[in-house]
Structures are given as structure tokens and as C-alpha cells.
Amino acid sequence: MEQIPWSITEQERALAARCIGLAREAGASAVRVALNKSIMNLVLLRDGAPDKVSRSGDRSLTFNLFVDGRYGTFSVNRLEEGLLRDFLRDAVETVRMLAPDPFRRLPDAARTAKDARTGLELGLYDPAYAAVTPASRMERALGASIFQKSRPEGYSLISEELEYSDSVYDSYLVDSEGLEARHIESSFEMGCEMTVADPEGNKYSGYWWDASPRRDDLRTGRISPEALRRACAQMHPLPHPGGACTMVVENETSSRLLSPLLGALSAFSIQQGNSFLVDTLGKQVFPEGFTLADRPRTPGESGSKYFDSEGVATREAAIIDRGIVREYFVNTYMAGKLGMAPTREDAMRPCVLPFRPQGCSKGPFGLKEILAWCREGILVTGFNGGNHNSATGDFSYGVEGFAFHDGVPVHPVREMVVTGNIRTLWNHLLAAGDDPRRGAAKQVPTLAFGQVEFSA
Amino acid sequence: MILSQDTYLRLFGVDTPALERLVTTALQDGGDYADLFFEDTLYRDLLLRDGVVASGGSHIDYGVGIRCLKGEKTGYAYTESTRMEDMLGAARAAATIARGAAPTGPYPTFPFPGRPNPAADRYPVVKDWRDTPAAEFLPLLERLEALIRERDSRVAKVIAMLSAQHSNILMYNSLGELKYDSRPCGTLAVSVIFSDGKAQQNKHVSRSFRCGAEMLTEALLKDLADEAVRGLDDRFASRRPKGGKMPVVMGAGASGILLHEAMGHAFEADFNRKGQSIFSDRMGQRVCAENITVVDDGTLRGNRGALNLDDEGVPGQRTVMVDHGILTSYLHDRISARYYGVRPTGNGRRESFRYNPIPRMRATYMESGSDQPFDIIASVRKGIYVDEFANGQVKIGEGDFTFYVKSGYLIENGRLTAPIGDINIIGNGPAALADIVAVGNDGKVDPGAWTCGKEQSVPVSCGIPTVLVRSLTVGGD
Numbered sequence: 028m029e030q031i032p033w034s035i036t037e038q039e040r041a042l043a044a045r046c047i048g049l050a051r052e053a054g055a056s057a058v059r060v061a062l063n064k065s066i067m068n069l070v071l072l073r074d075g076a077p078d079k080v081s082r083s084g085d086r087s088l089t090f091n092l093f094v095d096g097r098y099g100t101f102s103v104n105r106l107e108e109g110l111l112r113d114f115l116r117d118a119v120e121t122v123r124m125l126a127p128d129p130f131r132r133l134p135d136a137a138r139t140a141k142d143a144r145t146g147l148e149l150g151l152y153d154p155a156y157a158a159v160t161p162a163s164r165m166e167r168a169l170g171a172s173i174f175q176k177s178r179p180e181g182y183s184l185i186s187e188e189l190e191y192s193d194s195v196y197d198s199y200l201v202d203s204e205g206l207e208a209r210h211i212e213s214s215f216e217m218g219c220e221m222t223v224a225d226p227e228g229n230k231y232s233g234y235w236w237d238a239s240p241r242r243d244d245l246r247t248g249r250i251s252p253e254a255l256r257r258a259c260a261q262m263h264p265l266p267h268p269g270g271a272c273t274m275v276v277e278n279e280t281s282s283r284l285l286s287p288l289l290g291a292l293s294a295f296s297i298q299q300g301n302s303f304l305v306d307t308l309g310k311q312v313f314p315e316g317f318t319l320a321d322r323p324r325t326p327g328e329s330g331s332k333y334f335d336s337e338g339v340a341t342r343e344a345a346i347i348d349r350g351i352v353r354e355y356f357v358n359t360y361m362a363g364k365l366g367m368a369p370t371r372e373d374a375m376r377p378c379v380l381p382f383r384p385q386g387c388s389k390g391p392f393g394l395k396e397i398l399a400w401c402r403e404g405i406l407v408t409g410f411n412g413g414n415h416n417s418a419t420g421d422f423s424y425g426v427e428g429f430a431f432h433d434g435v436p437v438h439p440v441r442e443m444v445v446t447g448n449i450r451t452l453w454n455h456l457l458a459a460g461d462d463p464r465r466g467a468a469k470q471v472p473t474l475a476f477g478q479v480e481f482s483a
Numbered sequence: 484m485i486l487s488q489d490t491y492l493r494l495f496g497v498d499t500p501a502l503e504r505l506v507t508t509a510l511q512d513g514g515d516y517a518d519l520f521f522e523d524t525l526y527r528d529l530l531l532r533d534g535v536v537a538s539g540g541s542h543i544d545y546g547v548g549i550r551c552l553k554g555e556k557t558g559y560a561y562t563e564s565t566r567m568e569d570m571l572g573a574a575r576a577a578a579t580i581a582r583g584a585a586p587t588g589p590y591p592t593f594p595f596p597g598r599p600n601p602a603a604d605r606y607p608v609v610k611d612w613r614d615t616p617a618a619e620f621l622p623l624l625e626r627l628e629a630l631i632r633e634r635d636s637r638v639a640k641v642i643a644m645l646s647a648q649h650s651n652i653l654m655y656n657s658l659g660e661l662k663y664d665s666r667p668c669g670t671l672a673v674s675v676i677f678s679d680g681k682a683q684q685n686k687h688v689s690r691s692f693r694c695g696a697e698m699l700t701e702a703l704l705k706d707l708a709d710e711a712v713r714g715l716d717d718r719f720a721s722r723r724p725k726g727g728k729m730p731v732v733m734g735a736g737a738s739g740i741l742l743h744e745a746m747g748h749a750f751e752a753d754f755n756r757k758g759q760s761i762f763s764d765r766m767g768q769r770v771c772a773e774n775i776t777v778v779d780d781g782t783l784r785g786n787r788g789a790l791n792l793d794d795e796g797v798p799g800q801r802t803v804m805v806d807h808g809i810l811t812s813y814l815h816d817r818i819s820a821r822y823y824g825v826r827p828t829g830n831g832r833r834e835s836f837r838y839n840p841i842p843r844m845r846a847t848y849m850e851s852g853s854d855q856p857f858d859i860i861a862s863v864r865k866g867i868y869v870d871e872f873a874n875g876q877v878k879i880g881e882g883d884f885t886f887y888v889k890s891g892y893l894i895e896n897g898r899l900t901a902p903i904g905d906i907n908i909i910g911n912g913p914a915a916l917a918d919i920v921a922v923g924n925d926g927k928v929d930p931g932a933w934t935c936g937k938e939q940s941v942p943v944s945c946g947i948p949t950v951l952v953r954s955l956t957v958g959g960d
Binding site for chain 2: 073077078079080081082083084085086097098099100101102103104105114117118121122124125126127128131161185186188222229230231232261269299300301364411412413414415416417418419421422423424425427441442443444445446480481482483
């Protein structure tokens with residue numbers, strides 16, 4: 028295999044494997060070692076001119092140590108073997124001071140990944156990365172900037188901040204039960220924030236981005252114009268009376284509403300009683316139109332990976348199937364604590380599947396179609412702060428976006444708050460589009476919810 | 484904690500000629516300023532869950548960040564090794580920002596000569612975290628759980644976390660300034676799940692200080708336990724208010740999040756230098772009432788935001804941002820100070836050697852006014868009082884900020900009535916500032932573990948006296 032820039036070397040892999048021996052010599056009964064290495068180069072342009080270049084290279088070793096029925100986690104970014112020997116000796120001594128925990132163990136070897144040998148199996152590393160040079164990086168960023176070319180009318184362009192970065196991430200996992208797994212991915216990303224001012228001097232900002240594991244798949248041409256369009260679209264907001272109405276959430280930001288659900292499905296939250304989905308396994312909790320799947324083995328897609336942080340092989344499955352909760356996220360430790368079978372550590376690449384309400388015609392089902400179907404309400408294009416109560420599911424988020432009438436956005440709204448309960452909100456799911464955001468690890472499309480309470 | 488200069492040089496295996504060689508290399512392409520930031524950090528953590536401390540660990544982070552400036556432009560690279568060839572590679576990468584760049588300046592660079600003064604140390608350590616075995620901390624976490632449980636029968640689960648950090652820092656720059664510091668930070672936090680048989684509630688409280696393990700006293704444990712159960716009956720009875728615009732009384736202490744989000748970020752000079760901040764053109768102007776003075780302070784001894792030196796070697800200091808209602812200073816790092824032709828204010832901070840410094844807050848607070856808190860509440864016919872928060876955020880350009888309220892009360896006819904919780908509040912920075920119509924005489928800085936996440940995470944503090952904001956948008960049913 029051709030050497031990938033800044034990837035884990037044979038010597039480093041051998042060092043990781045030797046650390047298992049060092050930990051055992053120090054008294055550990057079982058060990059897992061994660062060796063992570065990454066490099067990132069970044070170019071930041073301000074107003075069309077270079078403002079910052081940076082280069083970062085990281086490598087670290089993380090040890091999960093199981094000692095006399097006790098457990099601890101340690102990490103170090105110095106890879107000198109003598110230092111590692113001392114570090115592991117001290118680490119084992121520290122673990123011996125902790126209380127025993129009978130549920131801490133390595134995963135059953137039968138569950139660990141066997142098909143992640145080279146790290147390249149999922150096709151997430153682009154060999155074109157090796158051909159990227161500082162000059163080509165700068166050229167690509169400069170080519171995407173529109174600051175010098177823009178001809179503002181009805182507004183002034185305050186600033187353009189455009190950031191391009193490329194990176195390689197290489198992770199290697201071994202344990203004392205024979206696990207050996209590797210994952211390599213490249214990433215090419217560009218994002219742009221535009222700030223504009225209206226004639227009265229009020230400022231508005233808009234952001235847009237794209238990302239891909241493949242160099243030539245990064246769509247740089249649309250990023251700055253779209254950021255500018257989004258900034259300008261927010262000018263001249265009008266007051267909104269608030270109250271209960273339909274909420275459409277753009278695919279750019281809809282994953283914010285999925286995160287509380289994923290947290291509530293975690294066995295850790297369930298075990299602590301800190302989840303609004305306690306005692307829901309196997310029950311119809313959500314409407315039939317709602318299906319949440321984990322698809323971590325899709326080749327070439329961001330978020331895919333053949334193994335989790337325990338080295339357990341990932342698998343594809345429905346987590347919430349037509350409204351029924353099919354799985355909690357149960358890792359090896361929580362399986363012991365809860366007396367349940369282990370499932371998965373987390374949803375690695377969660378996907379909300381399309382849900383087309385009755386009366387919708389066939390064909391594409393994205394933002395435009397969902398707005399047309401809903402007719403009236405508020406289109407949310409961004410969340411501004413807020414939080415949720417993990418025990419009750421009560422939430423309150425700041426939102427920005429547009430009021431829409433007859434399926435068409437008519438004016439921007441701001442300084443609004445949406446308030447409710449996450450479980451109730453998803454129970455009022457009206458539609459889920461077929462347009463999840465390209466390049467996002469969480470594949471959540473445009474969503475529509477009924478009876479949502481807005482304050483203004 | 485300030486050790487001898489030789490201690491730091493030995494730790495990173497460098498001497499003055501080596502440091503000089505590195506900054507010279509970083510300037511080789513025409514940069515006009517360069518600096519080095521060496522860091523060796525040890526993190527330790529212990530976790531009590533389900534009644535036992537059965538999880539813990541330690542983490543070492545070591546490396547050097549090298550920066551080259553050409554006017555306002557930044558080149559930055561870091562290496563996790565202090566071998567000279569690796570550091571020279573990073574220096575050469577950082578230098579490239581100046582390659583082919585047009586001449587800039589003149590940019591004044593204010594010198595800060597002299598060595599750090601151990602006698603002026605803002606975070607002396609009595610009991611070093613690094614020398615204290617984990618076994619010594621286990622009974623303290625168990626004691627904390629016991630104190631919480633004996634205070635309320637509804638306690639279902641307790642998670643207690645102790646984390647400690649000790650960073651040794653060495654800085655050198657192209658002005659020939661050699662600076663060093665050792666920064667401790669200890670945090671004790673507890674999350675409690677309560678159940679009354681019908682419903683669950685959760686609560687998270689913390690204390691964080693720049694000091695050694697001497698912070699772990701019985702008094703601290705009792706203080707945390709008291710706060711963990713405080714207002715619990717109201718928490719179970721809480722409901723959401725009717726949403727909309729209304730007067731908001733912000734309780735003393737943690738309500739300082741209002742200052743942090745509504746003003747502090749907008750006063751950070753990088754946003755102003757780029758013209759993005761809503762306060763970019765308001766220096767010297769009145770931005771709020773005459774009885775309001777807002778400070779960002781790195782000099783509070785033992786405070787989470789305290790700094791002997793910032794991460795550019797500039798002395799920690801007290802910066803008055805708003806003096807009796809007039810905007811008097813932004814928060815500067817060296818870049819913005821050069822741009823504005825003023826002295827840096829000691830706000831150049833970074834999460835670690837992996838990041839270049841940018842203007843960041845330290846301990847941000849409003850000085851006490853003259854109003855009685857009781858009178859402030861009594862002046863509101865219909866509104867809310869809030870005193871416990873989770874998080875906040877701001878959109879710099881628009882000035883729209885939000886913060887999440889975990890608990891508070893309705894105010895009806897001048898009296899606190901029904902408990903409320905889990906609501907987001909949103910407002911606009913300049914408007915909210917101008918809308919502060921009463922300032923209490925009870926200012927205090929909150930001792931919680933606040934962390935600011937602007938591009939990088941850094942420890943901060945916030946504080947405020949009881950204040951009345953005439954109108955904010957409150958989320959509700």
C-alpha cells in the first residue's frame with residue numbers, strides 16, 4: 028500500500044501492540060489501545076485575501092485498562108517507549124485505587140470487527156489527497172471567494188470569511204483479545220460566512236458549507252454565493268405574533284432536533300433515569316411515519332465506519348421502526364449493568380427516512396414540496412441557543428427563519444423562541460423529506476411538525 | 484504558580500539560543516512578529532456513579548505552537564514533539580503566511596519586558612494535584628453523595644466528577660520576551676437525578692477554581708450539596724410561563740451569562756476589527772445607563788478566569804469595557820491591539836498549543852449598583868425572575884443572544900409566585916443593554932465551571948448584581 032501522508036506507520040502500529048504487553052507487565056489483566064493520528068491544513072481568507080494558514084498534526088495513544096476488576100482510561104500524546112512504560116505503570120497503580128466494577132470488560136471477541144483490516148475498505152480515503160499542495164490549497168480557496176467580484180445592491184457587504192481545509196484521519200484499535208481494526212478517511216471542507224448590512228446599518232450574517240471525503244467532489248462554486256444569499260435573505264425582518272403553528276425545519280439544521288432523541292436512547296441515560304424514553308423499548312411511541320435507521324456501513328459516505336470505539340462491528344438496523352422503539356444504544360458495559368444484550372454504542376450514521384403524508388404526489392420531496400404541502404407556518408433555517416431537559420424532554424430553542432404563506436417564504440423572522448417537549452414534537456411529525464444534507468454524518472432531511480408553540 | 488525559568492526550559496528541552504532560532508525561522512519569509520507557546524498539561528479525572536468511584540484516568544498533552552504574524556495575517560503550526568527538527572518544520576510552515584504578502588504596517592507592538600513575578604502569583608498552590616494520589620479523593624466524592632442524599636429523599640442517582648488540570652507554559656517571542664506560568668484548575672461537579680415517584684428532574688451544579696487540591700474542603704462539599712437540592716420542590720412544581728416579551732429580573736451571580744452573551748463577545752476586538760460586531764463603531768459612545776460599569780478581569784485570585792499572563796505573554800489585568808455607561812475598551816489580543824494602536828489587554832487566550840490565541844473573556848462581571856434586590860422585584864407588575872442557567876449563545880453580527888433558564892419564578896404584582904423552568908430567553912445585545920433599568924447592590928461572581936466555546940474552549944467566569952431588563956422574549960406555552 029502506498030504510504031498515505033501522515034498515516035500510522037508500521038512502527039507506530041507495532042508500538043501500539045507493544046503497549047498491550049507493557050500494560051500487562053504493569054499488572055493489567057486486559058487492555059484496549061487506540062492509536063489516532065490526523066493531519067489538517069487550513070486556509071482562511073478574509074475579504075478575498077489570505078488571513079490565516081495553519082497546519083496541525085496530531086497523534087495520541089488512548090488506553091482502556093482493566094486491572095483486578097477495576098477500570099480506567101488514560102491517554103498520552105508522547106510516544107517515546109520509555110515514557111510509555113512509566114505512564115502505564117502509573118496508570119495501572121491509579122486504577123488499583125479505584126473501586127471494583129464487575130461490569131467492566133472487553134467486548135466478546137465474536138462481536139468485534141473482522142473486516143476493517145487496511146482501513147480503506149469503506150472507500151473514505153481519496154488518494155488525490157497526496158497531490159494537494161499549499162499552492163493548490165490557496166488557489167482553491169481564492170477561486171471560491173466572491174468578495175472582490177460582488178456588486179452589492181440594496182445592502183453593503185461587510186465581510187467574507189472563507190475557510191478551506193483538508194485532512195486525513197487514521198485510527199487503529201487493538202486489544203488483548205486479538206482485536207485489530209483500522210479506519211482511514213480523508214476530508215475536504217469549505218465554509219463561508221458572509222456579513223452584510225442594510226441601509227440602516229443593521230447587520231446580518233449567513234453561512235454555507237460543503238464537505239466530502241473526495242477532493243473533486245467538493246462543490247466550491249456555490250458556497251460563497253449561497254452564504255451571501257442567506258445573509259441578504261434575513262434583511263428587513265418583520266414581527267411575528269407567535270402562537271401555535273406548523274414548523275418546517277430545513278435540512279441544514281434539522282439534526283438539532285434528532286440529537287435529544289439519540290441521547291434519550293442511550294442506555295447510560297436509561298440506566299440513570301435521565302431519559303424521557305425510559306420503558307419505551309418495543310412500544311409505539313412515535314407516529315408510524317417516523318423511522319430512524321443507523322446505516323454505518325454505506326461505502327463512501329461521511330460517518331460510515333466498520334467499528335465503534337470498543338472495536339465492536341457496526342451493523343445496519345432500524346432504531347425506531349415506524350414509530351416503535353426497537354433498540355437502545357447498549358455497549359458492553361451498560362449491557363452488564365442493565366442485564367440486557369449489547370446492541371450498539373451509538374448511532375454512527377443515523378438516518379431519518381422519508382415520510383410522505385397522504386395527498387402528496389410522487390416525485391422529489393424536499394423543502395419546496397413540504398412548504399407547499401404545509402401551506403402556512405414558520406420555516407426554521409437556524410437555531411440560536413436553547414437546550415432541553417434530558418429527564419423530561421422539555422425544550423426551548425431560539426430560532427431564525429421565515430414566515431411562509433401559501434407554501435412560499437414571505438418575510439424573515441427573528442428573536443423568536445420555540446418551546447415544547449421533544450417526545451410530543453416528534454409525535455406531531457407531519458412529513459420528512461428525501462433531502463438529507465450532503466456530507467453530513469447525521470442524515471436528517473427537511474422535517475415538518477404540527478402544533479408547535481412559538482413565542483415572540 | 485510560577486516556578487523558576489530553568490524549570491520550564493528543562494521541561495521542554497530548550498534553551499534561549501534554540502528559542503531564538505525558532506522565532507528567526509518563523510520570520511524567515513518576511514513576517515513581522517513571531518511567538519512560541521510550549522505546553523505540558525496533565526489532566527486527571529475521577530467519576531463517582533452508582534455509589535462508587537469506579538472510573539478515572541489521566542491524560543498528558545504536550546507540544547508547542549508556533550505563530551507568525553504579517554500585519555493582521557496569521558500563520559500557525561504546532562508539533563507534539565520538541566525535537567528541534569520537528570519544531571523547525573512547524574516554524575517553517577507558520578512562516579509561509581508572509582510569503583509574497585504585501586508590506587504592512589506600521590504595526591506598533593507593545594513590549595512587556597521582565598520576568599514573571601512569583602510574589603504576584605494569582606493562583607498559588609498549597610496541595611499540588613499531581614502529587615496527590617487518587618485514593619485520597621475517593622472518600623470525598625463518596626462524602627459528597629452522602630451529603631446530597633441526607634438532604635433530600637427524592638435523590639435517585641448521583642454522578643460526581645472531580646477533574647484537575649495542571650499546565651506548565653513557556654512562551655517566547657520575537658521581541659525577546661521569555662515568559663512562563665503554571666496554571667492549576669480544579670473542578671468538582673455533580674449531576675443529580677431526582678424522582679418523586681411520578682416525575683424526574685435533574686440538576687447540575689459545580690465549583691471550579693484555579694488552585695490546588697486544598698479546594699476540597701468539607702465546607703465546599705456542603706455548599707455543593709446545599710445547592711444541589713436547593714429549590715427542588717419548586718423544580719418539581721415548575722411550569723412554563725406564557726411566552727412573549729416581558730420584563731426579566733436576573734438574579735445576582737450566574738445571571739452574568741447575560742453579560743457574557745449579550746455584550747462580552749461583541750466587545751472582543753477580533754469581531755470589531757473585522758467590522759462584524761454590532762458594537763464596531765460605538766467606541767466612546769453611551770451604550771447603556773450611567774449606573775452600569777462592566778469589567779473583564781484576569782486578576783481575581785483563584786478565580787477560574789484568572790491569569791498571571793495571557794497566552795501571548797501579556798500580563799493578566801482588569802479591563803473596564805463599559806465605564807458608567809460609556810464603551811471604553813474592547814478586549815484585545817496582540818493582533819487587534821496592533822490594529823487599533825492600543826496596548827493589548829491580556830485577553831489573548833487559547834485552548835491549548837493546538838490553537839492560535841484570539842481575544843477571549845476571563846471573568847466578566849457588572850459592578851454593583853445602588854438598588855435593593857427586593858425593590859427591583861417589587862417594581863415589576865408582570866414578568867419573570869431567573870437565577871439558574873444552562874448555556875447561552877450569540878450571533879455576533881445581528882447581536883441576537885440567547886440563554887437557557889433552568890429555574891426561576893413568575894413575578895406577579897411585585898412578588899415571586901409560581902416556579903418556572905426549562906425556557907429559552909432571547910434578545911438583542913444593544914437593545915438589552917439599553918433596557919437595563921435597575922442595578923442591584925448585591926454583585927457577585929458565580930463560582931461555577933463556566934466554559935466559553937468561541938472556536939476553542941477556555942475557562943471563564945461571569946457575575947452580575949440583580950438587574951432588571953425591561954423587555955426580553957421569553958419562550959413559553
